[in-house]
Amino acid sequence: MKKVQWIGFAFLLIAAGCSSSKITTSWKAEGATPKKYSKIMVLALIREADRTIQQNMENHFVGDLKDLGYNAVSSLQDYGPKAFDKMDEEAAILKLKNSGVDAVITIVLLDKQKERKYVPGNMHYSPYNHFYDRFWGYRNTLYNRIYEPGYYVTDTKYFWESNLYEMDTQKLVYSVQTQSFDPATSEIMGHEYGLMIVKNMVKQHVLQHSVVDTPER
Numbered sequence: 001m002k003k004v005q006w007i008g009f010a011f012l013l014i015a016a017g018c019s020s021s022k023i024t025t026s027w028k029a030e031g032a033t034p035k036k037y038s039k040i041m042v043l044a045l046i047r048e049a050d051r052t053i054q055q056n057m058e059n060h061f062v063g064d065l066k067d068l069g070y071n072a073v074s075s076l077q078d079y080g081p082k083a084f085d086k087m088d089e090e091a092a093i094l095k096l097k098n099s100g101v102d103a104v105i106t107i108v109l110l111d112k113q114k115e116r117k118y119v120p121g122n123m124h125y126s127p128y129n130h131f132y133d134r135f136w137g138y139r140n141t142l143y144n145r146i147y148e149p150g151y152y153v154t155d156t157k158y159f160w161e162s163n164l165y166e167m168d169t170q171k172l173v174y175s176v177q178t179q180s181f182d183p184a185t186s187e188i189m190g191h192e193y194g195l196m197i198v199k200n201m202v203k204q205h206v207l208q209h210s211v212v213d214t215p216e217r
Contacts, residue, residue, distance in 0.1 A: 020183040021192040023200060026176040034208040035166075037103040040065055041096065043075040044107040051081065056190030057107050064194040065105075068207060073101075093167065102167045107193075110177075111159040155182040158189065162197055164206060174206045 042061045046054040058074040065072035075083070078099075084092045096104065157179060164174040176197060183189035201207045 021178055021180040021189065021196055023196065024177050024179055026200060026204065027174065028204050028206055029171070029173050032173050032206060034205050035103075036208055037070060037166075039100040040070055040072045040103045040105060041075055041078070041101045042072060042105050042107065044109075046107075046109045050109070053109075053186045053189070054081075056186045057193060058190075060190035061105065061107065061194035061197070064198040065207075068198065068202070068209065070207070093170070097167055103173075104165045104167065106161075106163045106165070108161045108163075109158060110161050111157075113157045113159075115155045115157065157181055158183070160193065164201070174201060174204065176200060 042058045042065070044054040044057045046057070055074075055076055058076050062072040062074050084095075087095065158181075160178045160180065162176050162178075163172055165171065166173055178193065178196070180189050180193065183192070198207070202209050
């Protein structure tokens with residue numbers, strides 16, 4: 001089933017063009033080494049209006065961590081959208097530790113910007129080709145290019161930050177900032193993001209490339 005889903009997403013990414021997401025900066029704590037965490041919770045801090053985005057970002061990140069062999073869970077799925085709202089720090093940390101969570105990866109939407117721009121019509125020079133061979137083909141081709149009106153489009157940029165914290169010390173181990181430019185859907189954005197960050201964490205020797213599966217608690 002996982003393979004079928006991956007093929008489906010690969011098709012969507014090809015159809016949408018190249019990846020819309022990229023890493024802008026990343027950091028790792030000095031002396032940090034790859035660890036096999038017992039249970040990693042993925043926590044997206046996104047406003048309620050973007051709940052679908054939160055769900056997609058968490059679920060895909062969890063799936064990519066599981067592909068590495070880690071036991072990972074979604075905060076939204078396991079604890080709900082307001083599970084920690086009325087808790088103080090001590091109660092929240094205790095709740096996580098009691099459920100076996102020893103590391104938390106946050107996903108924060110730092111900013112979301114919309115940019116409106118004008119796209120001109122398709123009037124441009126084309127070298128001679130088969131459309132020039134016959135009058136009507138030439139006329140129709142050039143007519144469409146000359147008279148096609150321009151239009152306005154709105155692009156959306158998402159600026160993200162993810163941090164990895166260890167629960168025993170509550171120290172920051174890894175931090176990364178990224179930008180997603182006008183993704184086709186939040187589903188595609190979540191898929192790109194999780195894959196990109198997990199791959200970078202392995203590259204930076206924050207996570208192990210492969211670990212023994214840990215049973216769900």
